[in-house]
Amino acid sequence: MTTTARQNGKRSTVKRVDGVSTQSRRSGLVSLVIPTKNEARNLAWVLGQVPPCVDEVVLVDASIDATRTMAFACRPDVRVVDQIGPGKGNALRAGFSACRGDRIVMMDADGSMSPTEIPHFVHFLDNGYDYVKGSRFMGGGGSLDITRLRQAGNRGLLTMVNLLYHTNLTDLCYGYCAFDRRFLEHLDLTAEGFDIEAQMTIHALTAGLRIAEVPSLELPRRSGRSNLHAFSDGRCVLRTILRDRPNSGSTRRSQAMRAIGAAAHEVSLPEHA
Ligand SMILES: Nc1nc2c(ncn2[C@@H]2O[C@H](COP(=O)(O)OP(=O)(O)O)[C@@H](O)[C@H]2O)c(=O)[nH]1
Numbered sequence: 001m002t003t004t005a006r007q008n009g010k011r012s013t014v015k016r017v018d019g020v021s022t023q024s025r026r027s028g029l030v031s032l033v034i035p036t037k038n039e040a041r042n043l044a045w046v047l048g049q050v051p052p053c054v055d056e057v058v059l060v061d062a063s064i065d066a067t068r069t070m071a072f073a074c075r076p077d078v079r080v081v082d083q084i085g086p087g088k089g090n091a092l093r094a095g096f097s098a099c100r101g102d103r104i105v106m107m108d109a110d111g112s113m114s115p116t117e118i119p120h121f122v123h124f125l126d127n128g129y130d131y132v133k134g135s136r137f138m139g140g141g142g143s144l145d146i147t148r149l150r151q152a153g154n155r156g157l158l159t160m161v162n163l164l165y166h167t168n169l170t171d172l173c174y175g176y177c178a179f180d181r182r183f184l185e186h187l188d189l190t191a192e193g194f195d196i197e198a199q200m201t202i203h204a205l206t207a208g209l210r211i212a213e214v215p216s217l218e219l220p221r222r223s224g225r226s227n228l229h230a231f232s233d234g235r236c237v238l239r240t241i242l243r244d245r246p247n248s249g250s251t252r253r254s255q256a257m258r259a260i261g262a263a264a265h266e267v268s269l270p271e272h273a
């Protein structure tokens with residue numbers, strides 16, 4: 001199923017996967033970015049299942065446990081980077097800038113996302129989509145982890161996004177996604193915490209990217225406790241949605257900055273020619 005949203009004169013196509021588009025084929029390295037905060041007991045399960053289509057694993061680590069030691073033991077070629085500032089959003093942004101792949105997949109380290117789903121995400125990038133987001137609430141997806149409170153919060157925030165952007169997305173606050181690295185700048189990410197996933201989706205819509213939703217099964221965290229606080233992090237996602245809404249001051253400012261950046265780049269081209 002495909003829907004089309006219009007934002008600021010740009011078209012954004014959202015596809016739910018019930019067929020496979022075979023438009024432009026892409027290739028290139030695949031980087032997997034994983035934020036970790038004290039996941040030593042879960043990481044072996046995750047890294048042990050990373051499929052061969054992944055060329056590089058980038059861990060963004062904020063742990064005080066043996067996460068790094070465990071990472072190198074499981075996968076000696078892992079790259080570990082530090083984040084600047086606290087929170088999952090800061091971690092992912094540091095990981096995205098550090099990775100070398102043309103296609104970037106992000107997933108959690110707590111065992112709630114199975115790496116065996118990665119080829120599915122990459123497949124849709126390879127076949128013409130710019131941004132592929134996992135969904136727990138479409139046919140074929142599911143969650144064995146989410147609480148009623150979180151589900152209600154996710155649904156409310158999702159409804160708001162669907163109304164603001166005229167879309168019919170089925171999930172919002174879920175951190176299993178993949179995108180083409182060329183669009184990292186267009187995603188224009190500033191989120192520091194658990195609002196990062198919502199910001200990625202709404203900026204992908206605003207930028208007019210071709211978006212696919214693919215079914216994903218969220219498993220229970222294998223051990224340890226979630227770092228998310230439903231009320232405070234939910235409020236943070238809400239603030240991000242409202243601040244970045246279409247035609248708000250901050251959206252217009254960042255679009256203007258990008259336009260100035262593009263113009264400056266064009267002006268400087270003849271010098272290099
Ligand atoms: N590097 C880094 N990773 C984080 C931070 N907060 C959470 N994570 C990681 O982000 C992923 C999701 O966090 P989690 O606590 O499971 O949140 P939940 O899935 O929303 O309940 C896990 O891999 C965490 O280890 C952080 O501040 N820094």
Ligand SMILES: [Mg+2]
Pocket residue numbers: 108110112221226
């Ligand atoms: Mg989790």
